[in-house]
Amino acid sequence: MSSLKDNDLSLEGIKLRLRDFAEARDWDQFHSPKNLSMALSAEVAEIVEHFQWLTEEQSKNLPKDKLAEVETELADTLIYLIRLADKLDIDLIKAAQNKIEINEQKYPVNKAKGNAKKYTELDNE
């Protein structure tokens, strides 16, 4: 059992709590990175499903009940993402910080600023 309290609010805290959760249920046998990547993609698709027939404007102004549903899907997505990173021994926060640094150099403000076409092209490089 983890020594962290249930209300630990960091990513690290959630990682340990999820470890305990899977271990107690003997579910590690199902949590190969391959399987977790599938579960992750299925959860993200449930987010997409909420937005597929909405306009962009509508997606910014979800009614409360819809928003609560989307919140649950985001939670599931984060849970599987943390679990997958744990199984691969990847530090998610550090990885994200590194990637943002790369993006800051890849998309310099003066080249990327405010142009949809440019944005798309840069994005597809």
Place this chain on the structure above:
Amino acid sequence: MSSLKDNDLSLEGIKLRLRDFAEARDWDQFHSPKNLSMALSAEVAEIVEHFQWLTEEQSKNLPKDKLAEVETELADTLIYLIRLADKLDIDLIKAAQNKIEINEQKYPVNKAKGNAKKYTELDNE
């Protein structure tokens, strides 16, 4: 500009850094929840792509260069997930903690323990 330092290692720190990043490039116009959900799903698919022809066993033992590539995809996934949550004003950590509590009640240890078939059925409820 955010007052947080670039090396802030919390989810909150990344959220603010991503805000600055998008604002400086005038990219908020593209970051509707609808569009971000699409970008999120495209990133997750790049994770899936790494695992699709591997056995579960192989997915647990990635060679170093593959692992580095997967790490970058996980980073991109977290980045878009944080960005999407920010746009919807959702607290990701709190949402995940709430969901884990629900899961702990939904899958009690004595019912769920160690049975693949049971696991699958419970999972599909």
Place this chain on the structure above:
Amino acid sequence: MSSLKDNDLSLEGIKLRLRDFAEARDWDQFHSPKNLSMALSAEVAEIVEHFQWLTEEQSKNLPKDKLAEVETELADTLIYLIRLADKLDIDLIKAAQNKIEINEQKYPVNKAKGNAKKYTELDNE
């Protein structure tokens, strides 16, 4: 070897051609339904990626070079879909016709006609 000619233009013709293709390369070993479902989702994500930063209007008016790229992704998607159906011994055309019949009863014209809100709700039933 299939007796169908390479230019057979039916779904059945493609199915047989893909069988020959995989057999000749000894790739059936990788084509479990599980793996094929992953490959299918990765291909669809490449379609999504083309549209993620476009407005709905822009997505209707792709420049020629973009359209050619999307066409290739649609082809890849159909290829994996046919392959997956073949491995599961599912008749895709018959399955689609059956599903359309179900949809026609599920969404009667008089209830579903022309109302976005209604559409979304019906769709989520």
Place this chain on the structure above:
Amino acid sequence: MSSLKDNDLSLEGIKLRLRDFAEARDWDQFHSPKNLSMALSAEVAEIVEHFQWLTEEQSKNLPKDKLAEVETELADTLIYLIRLADKLDIDLIKAAQNKIEINEQKYPVNKAKGNAKKYTELDNE
């Protein structure tokens, strides 16, 4: 209205039937290529969901009721794929035949045959 009968068993027949279906319900307004790509990816994720905790072996031997559910998801996937291709004025069958020709040259039998490692590498080129 299409002049094709409901039991037309070609891809072309389904395309026309889906056109009638959307037109009668005034749903073309929702069927931008952007939106249809999202719906397509959400359907594929439902296929993935069926396989995510199964071994490859299990995925080859679905129980009858599971297989029937997967069949419905494959049908939905084909339906949205046909609809998306129609909106983009793409001939799916021709596109797939062209792509298979390209693949036949890209993966020559003598180089690609029977080697998982080779397969993966070739696939990622």
